Amino acid sequence: MQKLREAGLHPEQMLAQLPAFVARIEALAREMDLSLTAYQADHLALRVNDREIAEALHQAWLAYGEEWSRTMINGRPIVVIGFDQPLQVGPWQIEALELPYPGEKQYPQQGWEHIEFVIPSEAGTTDALKAALDETFPTLPWDELAAKGIKVKASSPAGEHERLPNPTYAFKKEGVCIKLHPCSLKAVIESEAGDS
Template sequence: MQKLEQKGLLPAQMLADLPAFIARIEALAAELGLALSEFQADHLALRVNDWETAEVLHQAWLAYGDEWSNNQINGRPIIVIGFHEPIKIGCWTIEALELPYPGDKAYPQEGWEHVEFVIPSDAADTDTLKLELDARFPSLAAQWENLTDKGIKVKASSPSGEKERLANPTYAFKKGGVCIKLHPCSLKAVIDSETDV
């Protein structure tokens, strides 16, 4: 725990830092032309660079919620913890935390990394999702070609765990150490799909 405290990664420290992180998320959303206030902020995600830190954090966050899922995705555990008390911040109520154990990528900054928002859709692939995002967010649609010039990295993916039955294509927009991800289904819905027969 002392190591977590030194890194500013104790849950209490991270929760205290959350308003500043969300302000950076809101600034990135404004730059992208994304009006996200009416959409569900599904979950928060953090990043750490070593396995030991991930193990200690995993246990520390269990004081704040229940483990909804421990799933192997891209060869590493991804832990999802549903908060006992959803976190209210800004206009959003966030119900879960995603804690990926580290892979082979080192992050320049450990701590909060992204927020995922649910943009309800039946899109089963990233091409269809992009068309729907363009229709819903005209300001974003007008600037896809210029995002790289603004220093915004865009990544389309369709991550999935071994047992998931629900397609959840995702667009990620990253700049300045924060990331916004947009997808059609909540993490809880995806996890629930694992148990559907």
């Protein structure tokens, strides 16, 4: 635990940093003309570069909830912990934490990295999700994002037993990322459970 405190990554420290992180998420959303208050913020994600720290974080966050899943994605474990009490963060109640163990990539900073929002739709591909987002957020200025320094990435991450397609759009600027997807992490995990 001492190593976590020294790195500023102990859950108590992370929770204290959450309001400032959420303010940066809200600022990024405003910059994209994206009103997310009506949508579910279903999970927060951390990024760490050290496996030993990831293991310590994994154990430390279990004091706040229970492990919903541990799935191999791109060759590394991604752990999801569902909170006993959802975190009240701004207008949102967040029910889970995503903790990816480190892979090849080194992050410039460790700590909070993104919040993922559920924009309900039947989209099963990134193209279908883009169409759904265009309909939901007609003023989202796709063509201007690069000029604002906002990187956009579409992906379809999947665990080995997932049955529910969950394409994702990520919007990233200065170490903060908003991800939009059609299904909650809980629904995706439940789709995996149906496979066993």
